[in-house]
Amino acid sequence: MGPHGKFYWNELLTDDVEKARAFYSATLGWTFSEMPMDGGHAYYVATLGGEPVAGMMDKTDILPPQVPPHWFSYINVDDVGARVELLKAAGGQVVREPFDIPGVGRIAIVCDATGAPFGMMTAADQG
Structure with missing residues (x-):
């Protein structure tokens, strides 16, 4: 990743x-x-x-x-849970709270402060 x-x-x-x-x-x-x-x-x-x-x-x-x-894009992050909290504090919205996909990683579906949707992802082999 x-x-x-x-x-x-x-x-x-x-x-x-x-x-x-x-x-x-x-x-x-x-x-x-x-x-x-x-x-x-x-x-x-x-x-x-x-x-x-x-x-x-x-x-x-x-x-x-x-x-x-x-098309839907995912951005690599070091810690999905921590980054979701920062996103909320910065005016973003959570569409789907962090969840795990076995063998893939931890993902959250979010929107930035302007409403643009994207995914945050930490790969399973990353931590």
Whole structure:
């Protein structure tokens, strides 16, 4: 994982995973592997040259239908819990309090003081 404060991961939330996978395979040469998630959902990890480059998942059961497909970014932080508290003090909002994804890390979904959403993430192998 990169240094604290650096963008780390991007994922596409879409309502047509197969169409998106075909598009990014054709245009960027990405290949995809499926990673099962809770509730029977699937998360797809895109790779290029054997390296993970992005993620993708179906937004249908996660977001309201009026939210269009979009890319979502995560910023690496040294301590998600502590950084969420700083975010709150600085006028940001927490959409989803910190939670753990086994083998991946600790994540929080937040908005900055202007309302722009992003994720904070501390990788499992980082601490």
